[in-house]
Amino acid sequence: KQEVTQIPAALSVPEGENLVLNCSFTDSAIYNLQWFRQDPGKGLTSLLLIQSSQREQTSGRLNASLDKSSGRSTLYIAASQPGDSATYLCAVRPEGGGADGLTFGKGTHLIIQP
Amino acid sequence: DTAVSQTPKYLVTQMGNDKSIKCEQNLGHDTMYWYKQDSKKFLKIMFSYNNKELIINETVPNRFSPKSPDKAHLNLHINSLELGDSAVYFCASSHLWDRLNTEAFFGQGTRLTVV
Numbered sequence: 001k002q003e004v005t006q007i008p009a010a011l012s013v014p015e016g017e018n019l020v021l022n023c024s025f026t027d028s029a030i031y032n033l034q035w036f037r038q039d040p041g042k043g044l045t046s047l048l049l050i051q052s053s054q055r056e057q058t059s060g061r062l063n064a065s066l067d068k069s070s071g072r073s074t075l076y077i078a079a080s081q082p083g084d085s086a087t088y089l090c091a092v093r094p095e096g097g098g099a100d101g102l103t104f105g106k107g108t109h110l111i112i113q114p
Numbered sequence: 115d116t117a118v119s120q121t122p123k124y125l126v127t128q129m130g131n132d133k134s135i136k137c138e139q140n141l142g143h144d145t146m147y148w149y150k151q152d153s154k155k156f157l158k159i160m161f162s163y164n165n166k167e168l169i170i171n172e173t174v175p176n177r178f179s180p181k182s183p184d185k186a187h188l189n190l191h192i193n194s195l196e197l198g199d200s201a202v203y204f205c206a207s208s209h210l211w212d213r214l215n216t217e218a219f220f221g222q223g224t225r226l227t228v229v
Contacts, residue, residue: 032216034217034218041225042222042223043204043220043222043223044204044206044220045220046217046218046219046220051216087155091157091218093216093218099145099162099164099169099170099210100159100162100170101147101149101159101162101206102159102206103159104156104158106154106155106156107155
């Protein structure tokens with residue numbers, strides 16, 4: 001059974017710092033990996049999707065990498081801003097298909113101090 | 115335009131009642147899902163529907179029943195509500211198989227409180 005772990009569980013850094021959020025998964029047979037952000041009391045906003053054949057994806061100040069064989073992904077946030085404060089969730093879709101839905105980690109709660 | 119929309123956003127009800135949550139997607143996706151986020155904020159799949167057919171049910175009590183009138187809608191009916199059903203329920207959608215576009219999109223969530 002797939003298990004997704006995110007480290008750290010919480011992170012507080014001053015504005016302007018570059019930071020890395022980590023995600024690991026136990027079963028490397030994944031179809032893709034998706035990073036989301038969740039603001040308090042809100043829904044999930046998709047940030048980046050990495051297909052299993054890809055190594056990384058970039059969107060603005062965000063860069064996500066994937067090492068499928070070792071079961072790891074990182075989300076790099078450059079020049080952090082207070083507006084980046086949120087919970088970041090990593091989720092994997094199994095190789096068998098989307099019918100099984102996504103398996104989520106428990107998230108990293110990020111606070112960017114002004 | 116909201117890609118995945120669900121109503122209501124908040125739902126407070128008494129134990130034993132029956133309630134429904136509605137979900138609609140305008141993305142042309144062929145698969146829709148219901149997820150539950152518990153008090154510890156952990157998200158877990160409940161159901162998925164592809165082409166109006168239930169594909170998976172992750173040990174969810176049979177008091178929960180998804181109903182899909184068409185590809186764009188997946189409603190969640192809950193009978194005989196219990197205190198433990200209190201959670202945030204998220205609807206989502208995606209393509210089942212598409213090498214180019216399998217991104218999942220989520221609704222804003224429905225916070226269900228059973229009193």
